[in-house]
Amino acid sequence: MSTTAPAMTGPAAAPAPALRGRRTERVAGFAYLAVAPTLLVVLLVVGVPLGYSFFLSLNRTNPITKRWIFVGLQNYTALLHSTDLLQALGRTAYFAAFSVIGTTLLGGVFALVLNERFAGRGVLRSIVLVPWAMAPISVGVLWSFLFAGEFGAINGLLNDLGLSALATPWLGNGFRALNLLALVHVWNQAPLTALMLLAGLQSMPASLHKAAMLDGAGPVRRFLSITLPWLKPNLMFISIIATINALMAFDVLWALTRGGPGNATTVLAWLGYLMSFQFFKFGEGAAVLYVLTAISFVLAIFYFVVLGPRRGGAPAPAGTLAGLPGARRVRSMAVLPPFRPRRGWLPPATARAAARIGFWGVTALVLIWSAWPVVALLLMSLMPGADLIRTPATFLPSTLTLHNFIAVLMPDTVAAVNTSVQAQRVPFSLLNSFIVGAVVAVVSVALGTLAGYAFSRNAKARTFQAALWGLLLTRMTPALTLVLPYFIGFRVLGLIDTRLALIISYCSFLLPLSAWMMRSYFEGVPLSLDRAALIDGCSRAKMLWKILLPVARPGVVATAIFCFLASWNEFLFALILTSTPKAQTIPVILAGFLSQAQFYTYGPLFAATVLSIAPPVAVAFLFQRYLVQGALSGAVKG
Amino acid sequence: MASISIRNVSKSYGRTPVLHRLEIDIADGEFVSFLGPSGCGKSTLLFCIAGLEEITVGEIRLGDRAMGRTPPRDRNIALVFQDYALYPHMRVRDNIAFPLLQQSIAAETVRGQVAWAAELLGLETLLDRLPAELSGGQRQRVAVGRAIVRNPAALLMDEPLSNLDASLRVRMRTEIKRLQKELGLTVVFVTHDQEEAMVLSDRIAVLDGGVLQQFAEPMTVYREPANQFVASFIGSPQMNFLPGPMAGGALDDRSLLGVRPHDLVPVHRAPDGVLAVEGTLALVEPAGPVTYLDVALADGSLVKATCADPRGHQPGERLTLAVPRHRVSIFDAASGVRTGALAVATGEDSNDMKAMAHGL
Numbered sequence: 002m003s004t005t006a007p008a009m010t011g012p013a014a015a016p017a018p019a020l021r022g023r024r025t026e027r028v029a030g031f032a033y034l035a036v037a038p039t040l041l042v043v044l045l046v047v048g049v050p051l052g053y054s055f056f057l058s059l060n061r062t063n064p065i066t067k068r069w070i071f072v073g074l075q076n077y078t079a080l081l082h083s084t085d086l087l088q089a090l091g092r093t094a095y096f097a098a099f100s101v102i103g104t105t106l107l108g109g110v111f112a113l114v115l116n117e118r119f120a121g122r123g124v125l126r127s128i129v130l131v132p133w134a135m136a137p138i139s140v141g142v143l144w145s146f147l148f149a150g151e152f153g154a155i156n157g158l159l160n161d162l163g164l165s166a167l168a169t170p171w172l173g174n175g176f177r178a179l180n181l182l183a184l185v186h187v188w189n190q191a192p193l194t195a196l197m198l199l200a201g202l203q204s205m206p207a208s209l210h211k212a213a214m215l216d217g218a219g220p221v222r223r224f225l226s227i228t229l230p231w232l233k234p235n236l237m238f239i240s241i242i243a244t245i246n247a248l249m250a251f252d253v254l255w256a257l258t259r260g261g262p263g264n265a266t267t268v269l270a271w272l273g274y275l276m277s278f279q280f281f282k283f284g285e286g287a288a289v290l291y292v293l294t295a296i297s298f299v300l301a302i303f304y305f306v307v308l309g310p311r312r313g314g315a316p317a318p319a320g321t322l323a324g325l326p327g328a329r330r331v332r333s334m335a336v337l338p339p340f341r342p343r344r345g346w347l348p349p350a351t352a353r354a355a356a357r358i359g360f361w362g363v364t365a366l367v368l369i370w371s372a373w374p375v376v377a378l379l380l381m382s383l384m385p386g387a388d389l390i391r392t393p394a395t396f397l398p399s400t401l402t403l404h405n406f407i408a409v410l411m412p413d414t415v416a417a418v419n420t421s422v423q424a425q426r427v428p429f430s431l432l433n434s435f436i437v438g439a440v441v442a443v444v445s446v447a448l449g450t451l452a453g454y455a456f457s458r459n460a461k462a463r464t465f466q467a468a469l470w471g472l473l474l475t476r477m478t479p480a481l482t483l484v485l486p487y488f489i490g491f492r493v494l495g496l497i498d499t500r501l502a503l504i505i506s507y508c509s510f511l512l513p514l515s516a517w518m519m520r521s522y523f524e525g526v527p528l529s530l531d532r533a534a535l536i537d538g539c540s541r542a543k544m545l546w547k548i549l550l551p552v553a554r555p556g557v558v559a560t561a562i563f564c565f566l567a568s569w570n571e572f573l574f575a576l577i578l579t580s581t582p583k584a585q586t587i588p589v590i591l592a593g594f595l596s597q598a599q600f601y602t603y604g605p606l607f608a609a610t611v612l613s614i615a616p617p618v619a620v621a622f623l624f625q626r627y628l629v630q631g632a633l634s635g636a637v638k639g
Numbered sequence: 640m641a642s643i644s645i646r647n648v649s650k651s652y653g654r655t656p657v658l659h660r661l662e663i664d665i666a667d668g669e670f671v672s673f674l675g676p677s678g679c680g681k682s683t684l685l686f687c688i689a690g691l692e693e694i695t696v697g698e699i700r701l702g703d704r705a706m707g708r709t710p711p712r713d714r715n716i717a718l719v720f721q722d723y724a725l726y727p728h729m730r731v732r733d734n735i736a737f738p739l740l741q742q743s744i745a746a747e748t749v750r751g752q753v754a755w756a757a758e759l760l761g762l763e764t765l766l767d768r769l770p771a772e773l774s775g776g777q778r779q780r781v782a783v784g785r786a787i788v789r790n791p792a793a794l795l796m797d798e799p800l801s802n803l804d805a806s807l808r809v810r811m812r813t814e815i816k817r818l819q820k821e822l823g824l825t826v827v828f829v830t831h832d833q834e835e836a837m838v839l840s841d842r843i844a845v846l847d848g849g850v851l852q853q854f855a856e857p858m859t860v861y862r863e864p865a866n867q868f869v870a871s872f873i874g875s876p877q878m879n880f881l882p883g884p885m886a887g888g889a890l891d892d893r894s895l896l897g898v899r900p901h902d903l904v905p906v907h908r909a910p911d912g913v914l915a916v917e918g919t920l921a922l923v924e925p926a927g928p929v930t931y932l933d934v935a936l937a938d939g940s941l942v943k944a945t946c947a948d949p950r951g952h953q954p955g956e957r958l959t960l961a962v963p964r965h966r967v968s969i970f971d972a973a974s975g976v977r978t979g980a981l982a983v984a985t986g987e988d989s990n991d992m993k994a995m996a997h998g999l
Contacts, residue, residue, distance in 0.1 A: 208724035211691050214711040215718050216785070217741035226737075230728035337752065337790050338744060340715040349708065 031541045032455040032465070039452035039516050040468055046509030047475045050486035051294075057485065058287035076288035085264075085272065086289065093248065093268040093293075096183050100247035101240060103187035108194025108239070114364055115195065116202045125364070127622045129371045133192035134617035134628075136570030138588040141256020142595060142610045143378045144185045146603075148172050148257070154377045161397060175265030178258050182266050185257065186250050188374070193246075194239050196628065201235035202228070241304050241477075245297045249479045252572040252588075256595060269293045270481055277485055278577065290482040297477050375614075382406070382607035405608035423593050424605040426582045431612060434569050434586040437500050441507040442565040445515040446557055452512075453519025454545060458531070460524070469520070472513035480510065484577050491578060500584045503575060507568040514567075515560045522556030523549070559627040566617055587613045640825045641702030641792040642667045643688060648697035650680075650687060650849075657683050658694070658849045665793075665827065665842075667702075670819050672828045672836035675846035676872070681829045684846070685795050688827065690714050701792055712741070717786035718795040721802065723778045725770035731757075731781050732766040738789045756784040759818070776807045780814075787818070793825040800835065812838060833873050837861070845869050863968070867895070867975035870968065876900050876931060878968075879942040886914055886967065886981055896981070897968035900931065903944040905952070906961045913961040914981060918942070920956050925949050934958055 061072045080086045115126050132140065147154045148171035156168035172178045209231070213223045251270050254260070260267035260275065267275070270293060277286030347355065383401045409427040459465040487506055488497070496502040526549060534544035550557065572588040579585045585593075591613060594606040621628065643665040650658040658680045665671045673681035686692040688699055690711035699706045706714060717738070725734050735756055739749045757763050760780045770778055779799060786794055796815075800808045816839055819826050830836050836843050837857040845852040845860060845868075853865035864870035870878045883894030890896075896914075909915035921941065922933035930949035934942050944960045946952070964982035971978055 206722060206724065208720040208722055209726065211686075211689075211711070212718065212720060212724035212785075213726075213737070214691065215689055215714075215716060216738035216789075217712045218737075219712065222741065227726060230726075233728070337739075337748065338742070340742070340789075340792070349710070 032459050032462075035451040035455035036465070036468065036516075038448045039472075039512050042448070042509060042512055043472060043475055046487075046505065047478065047483065047513075050483045050490065051478060053486040053489075054287045054482055055291060057283055058291050060284045062281070062283050072284070076285050077292075080285070080288055080292065085267075086269075086292075088264070089267050089269050089272045092179060092266065093270075096179065096186070096250070096268050097244055097247040099180065099183035100186050100190065100250070101243045103183065104191045104194045104243050105236070105239065107187060107191040108198055110363065111191060111195035111367060112198035112202055114360075114367055115199055117360070119364070123625065125368060127625045128368060129195060130192050130621040130625060130628060131375055131614075131618050132188050132371055133190065133196075134566060134621045135189070135375075135614045136572065136588050136591075136617070137189055137250075137252035138256055138570075138572040138591055139610050139613050140185060140189045141253045142591055142606065143374055144188075144253075145172075145257050145595070146381065146607075147374060147377060148181060154381065172258055173262060175262055178262060179266050182254065182257055183247075185253055186247065188370075189253065190243065190246055192371075194243060197235055197239050197242075198232060201232045205231050237304050237307075241301045244300050244304070245477050245479075248293055248297050248300075249481065251481060255572070255576075255592065269296075270479065273481055277481075283485060287482070287485060290479060290485075293479050294477075294482050297479065298474070301477050375618075378607060378614075379611060382604070382611045384604065405604035406612075408605045409608045409612065423590060423597065424609070426585065426590050426593075427587070427605075427609045427612070429582055430585050430587045430590040433500060433584060434588075434613075437503050437507065437586060438565040438569045440500075440504050441511060441568040442561045444504070444508050445511045445564045446519075446561045448508075449512055449515025449560060450519050450550070450553070450557065451545075452516035453521075454523050454549065456516065456520040457523035457526075458528070469517075472516060475510065475513045476517075480573055483510075484574055487574065488577050498579050498581055498584050502578045503568075503571075503584065503586070506574045506578065507564075507571060511564045511567055515564055518560045518563065519553070519556055522553050522559075526552055555627065558624070562620055562624055562627055566620060569616060640667050640823055642669075642700075643793055643825065643827065644700045645684070645688070646698045646700070648684070648687065648694050648699060650683065650692065650695045656849055658687070661697070661849075661851050663844055663851065663854055665825060668823045668825055670816070670824075670826045670828065670839055670841045672830055672840040672843045673846060674830060674833060674836040674843050674872075675852075677831060679846040680849040681831075681846050682797055683849075685718070685797055685827060685829050688793070689716050689718050689795055691718075715789075715792045716795060717789070717791035717793075718797065719779075719782045719786050719799045721798045723770075723782040723799075723802075725778055725781055725785075727770055729769075730766065731762060731768050731770070731773070734770070734781055735762075735784045735788050738785060742789070752788055756788040759787075760784045760814075775803050776811065779803060779811060783815070783818070787822065787824070793827065794819075796826065796828045798829055798831070800830075801832070808835075815839065833875070837873075845872065847872070863980075864897070864977060866977055867897070867970050870897050870970070870977070874899055874901075876943050879903065880970075881916070881936075881940075881942070882938075883969070883972070885916060886969075890969065893972050894978070895970040895972045897970055897977075898942070898962050899966070900943040901929070901945050902962045902966040903942065903960050904962075905932065905944060905946055905958045907959070909959055909961045912964055912982070914964050914967055915959055915961045916942070917957065917959050920952060920954050920958050922954060923949050923952055932958070934960060 058076055059071060059073055061070045061076065062068070111129055115122060115129065135143075149156075151170075153171070155171065159165060159168045171181060205228070209227050210223055213227050218226060249270055250268070251274065254266065254268070254271055258266040260271045269289060273286050273289035273293060275286075276282045276289055280286075382405055383403070385400060385402050385404065409424045456465055456469055483506075487502075491497050491502045496505075530548060530552065531544060534548040535541075539547060569586075570588065571586075572592065575586045575589045576592060579589060582590075587609070591606070591610060594609065643663075645661050645663040645665075648658055648661045649656065661684065663671075673684060675681050683692060687694050688701075690706065690709060693708065701714060701716070726737065729737065732753060735753045736749050739752060744752075753766075754763075757766055760783060762777070762780055762784060765773060765777060765781070770781070773781065779802075782799070799815075800811055803811060812835060815826075815828075818824065828836070828839060837860075840857055842854060842856055843860050844854045845865075847868050853860055853869045855863075855865075860869060860873055864873060864878075867880070871880075877900075879898045879900060881896040881898060883890035883892055883896060886896055898914075906913075906915070916934075916936060918934040918936040920932055921935045924931040924933070929945045929947060930952075932944045932946060932949075932952065934944055936942060942960070944958075952958075965980050965984040967981040969978050969981065970976065
């Protein structure tokens, strides 16, 4: 109170400037304090490992003698001359191009459909989100059995429809396998694109399209002249994200083709994985992954330059009212041709009906595309084990049973006599997944909120801008590049095979995400709220806790959901950093099923997969609104 | 340009009625305002004329064409939106040219016409800017330019001035009026600002709850409001309502007297032919050209009166207020409909007022 006393004596009070000076200083101090934990964590767990793996890439190791030899850039020069790398590069480019184009087109269609008002739109939005909310490893499990040759569901369906001639081992042919792999990736990723495009569409003022309609523009013209330019900034972001996600695609690959048949689907990420973790050539593997990292950085910059915001011209100078029209008039109105109502190919009523039918047709296709594979998975999990290995394959179950679920949820009961070892691990792995996800969500949201607040209130400070872009860059670092240094680091610390190791790793790459999300959310909270709280006697911390956090609750919920889902679904780190059921999460257990696939475990595998996608699916249905919110703030889970 | 006739138009969203049996005829070259509180359906009606919303019942005709379900793009109607709806990625030049480019018009003609519109609105130096680089008033002019450039059958404006600051609003108001006269435009102007409507319009359509309350010339709406709603919506400060018996004579409680504050002045001695009320001065509010006096009547109700010179008036003093009888509207208390005035207006109106002012 004493500080305000001098100010009340009059406007000429001397201490006023000093007071102001001190206040700004304190604001900045608080901001640095708020953002410090996030930056520190990111630096420690992204920066250091990145540096370390770069150092690795300059060495060569002998897997037998475990000797490290410094070779400088030799790993890189050797890579440049290896046909393996060039071929992998070509496949990566093809895979990425297929994915980016596919997700953008498909996501665009989804977004346009979901932007219309129709009965059931909310449900369809949730259904469309499901393929993306699922763990990529679950996606892999699902499609590997849809594509499977003898017993696969697609072939089964073809048999049922009397089209047996078309049935084929889908992943048997190299080039077809690459295409199908990319298609599955698109299936998984298109909803993300759709979400982001939808957010863009919803932010478009309704008056723009109305104005264009009145100006005489038809639907196609409006899409090209109004919608597309409006979405351009979104498209940039989407392209970056889609490209990076395509470059880093690993889980689906692991579950579906493992680089095969032959090496037809060995993309860069897989090559790096093979070198590092199959052949234990850490140096060469790190070099491959560094090439991948460099490519994703370069592409991000390229997109930014090509599609980025055009630099705005000078803002309107004051006093341009001088330009108000005067009496002088040189030109006269041009002689316009008389207005002729347009004559369409179809009578208006027919055209309207056709448009409706077309719209519902597309909507039905969107529904089938998103829902059928999941329904198929659900059906397979409810089939008796014998149904899954019938020849000729058929899609229709002979009967429905909960046997598979009992086998994985209550492995000790009598009903599950012949469960496999893997099935017995399912309940504990679900618990692991849950604990890790919950802790990661809490930690990332707590630190991310602090950092997000500081970023949003200091958007113009140069240090904060730099830090923010630094955070975004960490999003573009392939997880594969980080996993090796993590493995080594955690082994030194004795944390291998603990949940703590997973929690630390997940927090490291989810913190930037949650800071970024919370920043966008706080930007929508008016600054006057901060000021009111401070004037009413709150400290900075209390203001954040008592006033801003309650206001920002939807953002907090969205962020927490994203973080939980991302860690629930994560596969690569869990695979590398755990080796026993003690800390293994559900994706690793699913992968274990796949590795030792035996016919009698198919049923439990599908049941476990269904359990693994249950939380994400529930989230998609219950918190669809928050997911859209998350996408709006530019948040992106891989 | 064309006339617009709205015949028996109703519209409802599901079961919620928004427009109810509207009958409005707008002549070719006329300036008509739709005036009403927010939610009264004025913008909805505008969008119905434009074809952006469908009407449930009735017919809208543009000149000799019945619109039916004609899509907006085939109506040849221009609309200036409240938020201007400038295409954010197009330069001013392209924004203005856009409607012309949708028709097969020679590039040369398009250029000439854009130049004409730019000159008309003083936009010549701004043609290569993006909307984001314009001030509010400039955006507004670009929106008008885009609307008139193709010589539409009618120009609709949806609260086009509401996003401008006060002084600019008055200037743009004058501009719009000038443009309308010069080009002979048929304009339908939606606003909730009664002053805007009074100044601009040839006729005003007052709407409330989707029902047309009155459709008449501005001064008629002001002097002879069709009902209590119009009477209280138009005019600021609001019209005073007094119980019927106060007029003496045959009026009883089933009538209400409507007196505009500007007609009610303090007098020393009430001359003949006026309605006089007595009360205690509660509050003096100087407003520049006039001063408002809040006067408490015997029954405790407050009325607002005006005087030119506030000097000498002190709160607490007893005052006699007078209003010429022909300026007193009579409303049916139950239905709110105006049934007439206390006296027929005579040519001596101004003399009355003068006499009253002298009596002060």
